[in-house]
Amino acid sequence: MGSMGDSAPLSPRDRRIVDVIRSLGAGEVTTYGDVADTSGYPGLARHVGALLAGAGDDELPWWRVVTASGRLVPGNETEHAALLRSEGVLVSDGRVRVAPVGRFSRR
DNA sequence: CCCCTGACTGTCG
DNA sequence: CCGACAGCCAGGG
Numbered sequence: 545m546g547s548m549g550d551s552a553p554l555s556p557r558d559r560r561i562v563d564v565i566r567s568l569g570a571g572e573v574t575t576y577g578d579v580a581d582t583s584g585y586p587g588l589a590r591h592v593g594a595l596l597a598g599a600g601d602d603e604l605p606w607w608r609v610v611t612a613s614g615r616l617v618p619g620n621e622t623e624h625a626a627l628l629r630s631e632g633v634l635v636s637d638g639r640v641r642v643a644p645v646g647r648f649s650r651r
Numbered sequence: 652c653c654c655c656t657g658a659c660t661g662t663c664g
Numbered sequence: 665c666c667g668a669c670a671g672c673c674a675g676g677g
Contacts, residue, residue: 576659577660587673589673590657590658590672590674591675594658611658611660612659612661
């Protein structure tokens with residue numbers, strides 16, 4: 545087997561999306577659509593979710609990405625909420641209300 | 652090439 | 665505010 549750090553051969557597009565997600569800082573919450581748009585692929589919000597679903601969370605802060613309405617990952621809301629709260633994000637009823645930084649920060 | 656699925660999104664009642 | 669619906673787009677069978 546190869547050395548450590550080798551991951552699946554992501555396409556340039558997926559690579560770009562992953563890069564954007566990795567650039568998110570603690571307490572910075574954004575949306576699937578925003579990630580897709582920032583990556584340069586508007587309209588691929590669903591693809592972002594599919595990518596996170598199949599990617600390893602070892603180096604990907606998947607918890608900092610939620611739906612446009614603030615909904616957390618279905619089936620994993622408890623863990624998701626815990627991770628967000630540990631970064632200072634206000635989560636209520638399985639949904640992000642306010643985050644220190646990002647799309648859900650105070651307006 | 653056709654059909655179905657999905658960690659999405661905006662609109663409508 | 666929330667559920668139902670339709671639109672959108674890539675991936676897999």
